[in-house]
Amino acid sequence: MPQIFTASADTRLRAIALILAAGILGGGMFIGGYMNSTYTTRIGWVQNQPVPFSHEHHVGGLGIDCRYCHTAVETSARAGLPPTHICMTCHSQIWTGAPALEPVRQSLASDKPLEWNRVARVPDYVFFNHSIHINRGVPCVECHGRVDQMPLMMQAKPFQMQWCLDCHRDPAPHLRPPDQVTRLDWTQWEADKDHEVYGKLMVKAFGIEPKHLDSCNICHR
Amino acid sequence: MKFFCLILPLLLTACDNLDHQPRDDHYKRTSLFADGKVLQSPPPGTVGRDDLALEAALTTRPPLTQALLERGRERYDIYCSVCHDFSGYGQGTVPSRGFPHPPSFHIPRLRAAPPAYFVDVITHGHGVMYSYADRVAPADRWAIAAYIRALQVSQDTSVTALSDEERTKLEAAHDQ
Incomplete structure (x- = not known):
């Protein structure tokens, strides 16, 4: 009667079990790390804005x-x-020519909200x-x-x-x-x-x- | 293949978890209206359900109470102090950066002005001051007017006119 398992079967089984365990552990750690990373939580990431409001x-x-x-x-x-009207409460008088505020003035003139x-x-x-x-x-x-x-x-x-x-x-x-x-x-x-x-x-x-x-x-x- | 087609929607729905739902939230863009805004202004001539009540609040002066003055101080500190400063001399942080200085509340003309005058200025604006009608509710305008009167009294009262108790309080506040 021939042998069902070869001589190296045991080693291969151990190797597969080890890779599987490492994979599950590593995958779990990756997902956990990803969920808590600032890439997901967005902590500290600045968004592009039409006006660099400070x-x-x-x-x-x-x-x-x-x-x-x-x-x-x-x-x-x-x-x-705030509607543009609120920005312009002050900026109708100060920084009236500032290039950074051009979208605000445009918004007021064209009656379109800032996006x-x-x-x-x-x-x-x-x-x-x-x-x-x-x-x-x-x-x-x-x-x-x-x-x-x-x-x-x-x-x-x-x-x-x-x-x-x-x-x-x-x-x-x-x-x-x-x-x-x-x-x-x-x-x-x-x-x-x-x-x-x-x-x-x-x-x-x-x-x-x-x-x-x-x-x-x-x-x- | 059949199995794959069945499982595909399940896989796709998992991507977003209903995080973004197809609905028109405030401030979002929409295709429902020509101007693309979800928040629409009421058509001209619209009468709001609370318009009459707001108008009544604007024409009738509420009774002067401690609560009214405290509300007035809170609203004044939020909306007025940036220009008029916390004591009403017109030396706020915004004028210090180039905005024209507003007049002090402690000049004879404004000391003599009735509360309705301040309510009117808050409602309609004055000179370079914009209207604050969109930010300060009618009842709060009376509260601010009352608090301005309190500021005027506070800056125009001699220390000798205070009682001993009030004077100790004032000195304690000054030492802090």
């Missing part, structure tokens, strides 16, 4: 409040992209509402980062479900006084020991229930 200059330098331009943020799901490219975006199956977060005191900086230090706008946080849930399951440390919601530098506030209980008190005062905040239908409809 938040660093307007927010950091001039101290203009976020709500001066993003007027709908307190009352609507969307923060609101900005979206920086902070959630997938279409996520229904994010700005107003409730602002009114409960989740500061702008919590999701958008230090925009006053961004000469060109970029995403600062991963905007993945894991990241949303981190806060929804434990909102207390992320809450700040709603009347200072557009403040960007909280280091001094956080250093104050008296503020440690603030979040916990506000969770109680606003009736925020973390056990309901991670229900699917809070964000997905």
Whole structure:
């Protein structure tokens, strides 16, 4: 009776098993690394824009409040992209001949909106509402980062479900006084020991229930 | 082949995970309207459901309360302080970069102006100042006008007119 397995069969089986294990492990690591890379999360990637608008200059330098331009943020799901009219409130008088602002003047003259490219975006199956977060005191900086230090706008946080849930399951440390919601530098506030209980008190005062905040239908409809 | 055709849609749907759905969101481009915008302006002559209420809010001055003043301070700091500065002298950061200086709120003409005057300027603009009607709701315009009056009083009151308690408070705030 002939042998079913050759002398080297055992070695080959071991080699295949090893390659398979390495492949699964390596593949898993690649996918994990890809999902967490800035290429996927878009952290730190600058988008092309029709006008090189600098938040660093307007927010950091001039101290203009976020709500001066993003007027709908307190009352609507969307923060609101400023219409050209708002840009021209100042730029009808200053930098009137600047070449960089030519698209803004064109937009006003032709009554066509500027076509900005979206920086902070959630997938279409996520229904994010700005107003409730602002009114409960989740500061702008919590999701958008230090925009006053961004000469060109970029995403600062991963905007993945894991990241949303981190806060929804434990909102207390992320809450700040709603009347200072557009403040960007909280280091001094956080250093104050008296503020440690603030979040916990506000969770109680606003009736925020973390056990309901991670229900699917809070964000997905 | 049949098997491949069956599995193809499954493979393709997995690409996007419904991340981009074929719907017309705010601020997006659309083929529905000639000008390509999803957000359409109402046709001329449209009367909004809340137009009457907004108009009433603009013509009737709300009662002066602590809450109104605090709302006024918040709105003033957001929309006015960039030019008029936090105390109302017209030395904001934007004029310091070349925008024409607005008048100080502490000149006799503006001290004598009624609150309705400030509401009117916010609504219609004045000189190089654009209208803020799209940014400040009618009720908030009265709140800002009330806060401007508070600023005027604050800059035109002698320290000797304050009570002892108020003076201690002022000195404590100054020392900070």
